[in-house]
Amino acid sequence: MSNNFIGTARAHSNIAFIKYWGNIDHKLRLPSNSSISMNLSDLYTTTRVEWSHAYQTDSLKINGEKSDDKALARVSEHLQRVRDRLGINMFANVESKNNFPMGTGIASSASSFAALTLAAVEAANKTLSERELSALARCGSGSASRSIPSGYAQWHFGTTHETSYAETFVEHDYWDLVDVIAIISREHKKTGSYAGHGTADTSILQSVRVDSAEKRLELVKDSIKQRDFVSFADVVEEDSNLMHSVMMTSRPPLFYWQPLSIEIMTSVRSWRENEGIQVCYTLDAGPNVHCICVRSDAEKVISKLEALSDTIEIRTSSAGRGSYIVENEY
Numbered sequence: 001m002s003n004n005f006i007g008t009a010r011a012h013s014n015i016a017f018i019k020y021w022g023n024i025d026h027k028l029r030l031p032s033n034s035s036i037s038m039n040l041s042d043l044y045t046t047t048r049v050e051w052s053h054a055y056q057t058d059s060l061k062i063n064g065e066k067s068d069d070k071a072l073a074r075v076s077e078h079l080q081r082v083r084d085r086l087g088i089n090m091f092a093n094v095e096s097k098n099n100f101p102m103g104t105g106i107a108s109s110a111s112s113f114a115a116l117t118l119a120a121v122e123a124a125n126k127t128l129s130e131r132e133l134s135a136l137a138r139c140g141s142g143s144a145s146r147s148i149p150s151g152y153a154q155w156h157f158g159t160t161h162e163t164s165y166a167e168t169f170v171e172h173d174y175w176d177l178v179d180v181i182a183i184i185s186r187e188h189k190k191t192g193s194y195a196g197h198g199t200a201d202t203s204i205l206q207s208v209r210v211d212s213a214e215k216r217l218e219l220v221k222d223s224i225k226q227r228d229f230v231s232f233a234d235v236v237e238e239d240s241n242l243m244h245s246v247m248m249t250s251r252p253p254l255f256y257w258q259p260l261s262i263e264i265m266t267s268v269r270s271w272r273e274n275e276g277i278q279v280c281y282t283l284d285a286g287p288n289v290h291c292i293c294v295r296s297d298a299e300k301v302i303s304k305l306e307a308l309s310d311t312i313e314i315r316t317s318s319a320g321r322g323s324y325i326v327e328n329e330y
């Protein structure tokens with residue numbers, strides 16, 4: 001087998017400050033609104049792709065184990081997009097590993113599909129622009145588009161495949177924010193993001209959220225630019241609350257918050273307002289709370305979370321770079 005058909009890439013997970021929830025085109029994952037996130041340097045996926053004329057089908061191993069059919073079908077569907085785009089007709093063997101345990105309730109689809117996209121293109125010995133890689137990764141998982149570019153990344157919603165992609169807003173070292181993730185449940189979510197995006201429009205609040213998203217996005221961008229934590233915190237929490245309000249008023253309703261999530265959210269606000277700790281919260285499609293804070297307050301946030309409940313597991317991450325090719329990983 002020629003080495004030319006093997007490629008390995010790494011991509012980081014990301015946490016959105018303005019959320020992606022709902023699509024105008026479900027199949028292409030063209031989102032209803034633009035979003036912005038920070039890549040997480042300490043949470044990443046490394047993926048090796050090997051294309052071969054000898055393979056009769058695609059195959060997938062995750063963390064050393066043969067994957068289930070559902071995961072393989074989603075990966076294979078994405079590999080087909082790559083085959084179509086690059087004009088190749090080989091099947092692939094994919095091996096992927098996360099540096100964070102699966103089933104911790106920390107999203108892995110963003111890092112997975114970003115790493116898969118880059119590795120598959122690299123393995124085929126082709127080069128695509130960052131913009132094209134981002135748009136391609138988006139088709140596998142919307143949030144993966146934001147894990148291709150470095151640092152704080154904005155995903156432009158776009159009404160066509162070509163115009164819906166993410167790019168760096170500012171580099172990861174522009175503002176030293178830390179994500180202190182309070183993991184309160186490892187349970188697999190009953191309704192995943194894909195199904196949730198599909199029902200977002202059944203909430204009467206979705207149009208209000210979408211119509212006002214651009215304004216919040218500009219506020220978040222301004223506050224990042226100025227490193228203004230007070231303004232940043234207000235908008236980030238509001239956007240998370242709005243997304244969860246849409247979830248809770250969709251048909252069927254989706255309730256991701258648990259009692260402890262709410263306790264943490266209330267505590268975070270009080271730490272900020274009463275003790276001057278620069279921290280705010282945001283939650284994705286799950287009960288775990290991402291406590292975003294400035295580096296100098298990270299230790300305080302960790303010990304305060306530990307004091308709240310001994311059932312909270314904590315994982316932290318700094319802002320990270322974009323996806324990249326790695327050598328000699330497997």
Ligand code: DP6
Nearest residue numbers: 016019020141142143193194284285
């Ligand atoms: C709540 O990107 O996981 O985390 O496109 O179906 O893979 P799929 O959805 P996904 O949705 C992420 C939703 C979110 C908010 C966000 O990251 O912007």
